[in-house]
Amino acid sequence: MKRTQRILSFALAALLLLPMSAALAVDDGFSATYTYNYDYWGDLRESPDAYRVDQVVYSRSLGLDVPMRKPQSLYAKGSDLYVCDTGNNRILQLRRDADKQFSLVRVISEINGAEPATFNSPSDIALDSAGNIYICDTNNNRIVKVDKDLNYLQSFVKPLDSTFDQSLSFLPSRLVVDSVGRVFTLATHVNKGLVKYEANGEFTGFVGANTVKYNLWEYIWKTFFTTKEQRDQQAAFVPTEYENICIDKEGFIYATNIVFSEYDLMSDVAKPIRRLNSIGSDILIKNDRYPPIGDLEWVEGTNDYGPSKFKDITVLDNDIYIAVDRTRGRLFGYDPQGIMLWAFGTKGNSEGAFLSAISIEHMGNDLMVLDENESSITVFTPTEYGNLIYRANDQYLKGDYDGSADTWREVLKLNANYNSAFIGIGRALMRQEAYGEAMEYFKMAHDRQNYGRAYRYYRKILVEKNIGWIVAVVAALLVIPLVIRKVKGVKEEVEAYERRKVAH
């Protein structure tokens, strides 16, 4: 009986799916699980696409004579996109026109008035608010600052300070410039944090060193039970270097870290994404059940096994940050509360897949991802679904809570598994004093704090409305036993009296 049922239901499902399979068969490079999110239990839930490929920019489509070789970094400012073509010792400046088409503006391979005038493996670039260009000229051991016409202004070189190990060569690999012209750079083999320069080029120390973590047992083992040769073979107790940095509009630096133990991820000891304040403490907000670590699970026995390793990160204007993972070629978007908005991407050669994503930038809400080995820039634009999520977040930040709830309802129509939508609607309902309904939405999203808050109001109203009944029941519980006892007492007295009367 059961089996026939199963066969029948399977046939029915197949029939229903038949018209859909034609639509699914159109291969646009997006498999069924391209975009996803994680639910409360940490299980992967497929979702509609939040982003789709708008175009892929190759050396050929830009009309470059010498194709890009091992490009390392992207930088976007206004409609300009700078690409560090590291392998060719040059920098490409692209511009996006109104039709979102990229064209080459100029190739920067020389600067005026500096010695040497050419670059050697330039690996990162940044612009300050005045339009001056800062270039990490890695193998020339310098960061050069030039104006927009490429006239040399200043250079930031190896600090001649005792805190900087003078035996190391200075190899700046990534840099950011803040609003007052201070430069923060990641230098290879420097594990004390970001190297910080004032606007006048003066080295003023390190910011945000990774703290070293080891437990007591590890310490005892390494100190007393291993020989010097063994110790040299093992990983030393040194802080690790950051992988990449980016600066948001408030001047906080987002840093990613890819050297950690897999077991430290869930307990949030590893902290692969950090937001550093001016004294270098991590102030990233984490209000979700899971910390922002990218993938929560991975399939054993596959090539791309292991935790997500964030090669780069970018922060949108609304404080949503997006990190790009090298392990599985995925992009992870998080809102300012640390809640995952979406995740998508895969490894491969097709559109929207990466071989070795290395850098990410944004123009508005559009994303550009640089692939090192493919030497291509993939441009993503948000879909209707992605735009709805952004709009709901923006409306909430602006204080338009009801409008935000309406947008979240639209999101739920496209993806009924979206937790933030339930919370957003629940919040709006709570403001409208529909506490009972709000509780249902919060429960759906497993949001305990908000559920508790709504429940307190709900309970208060319930008690106030039924206070008469409650008092009556409590009074009855107190009075009735008294009455019963009294009646029993009287009865016994009467009986005793009767008995005595009979006896007399």
Add this chain to the structure above:
Amino acid sequence: MNAAKSLTNGASPAERRAGWKRYKASMRYGLYVIFHPFDGFWDLVHEQRGSLPAAHTYLFLFLLTYVLRLMLTNFQFITAPIQYINVYEQCGSLLFPFLVLCVSNWALSTLFDGKGRFRDIYMAMCYALVPYILIQLPLILVSNMISFDEAAYYQVLGSVSVIWCVFLVFVGLMQVHDYTPGKTVIFLFFTVFGALVILFLILVFFSLLSDAIGFFVSLYREIAFRLY
């Protein structure tokens, strides 16, 4: 034992009534034991105040409470993936260690000069679970009436129920075996160790058994291939 017999069908109505009365008395005795553990556990076994059917009932109620708690507690206070929970598995994962601990305790009591028989140990352990039932069952209701900010009350009561049970197990075993407190601590430590040994033996037994079966199966196949 009389109570168990008198509850079966063979007993006369009078016997049955007496058995029922005794069952009720031994159930009610559970309430006395948790408030007067030293007297209570002594009389439980030495004065025949407890009964096996009552112990079974308490164990059953304990399992029931545990399952109900997982299913009905408000989601603000418990993280239980309802969709993955298997009731039998949950009960088994409680019952099996419970019985293994009882057996290990009984087995080791010979070495430690304990006075308790197996049924005494089992009864004491079951009666020690009463506070959990008494506190956790109402807590399920309470959890649906309080909010997340008031979680402290819920958690304190929950901890009290567990600590109380552990204390009762300790006192119960002490009285059943007629030990001093110090000896009971050492004895409990060895009981846990013994339980681990039992688990190890069970594992070894089953792996050897499957090897043996595998051997005979392959032997049969070999012969079957040769013959046909």
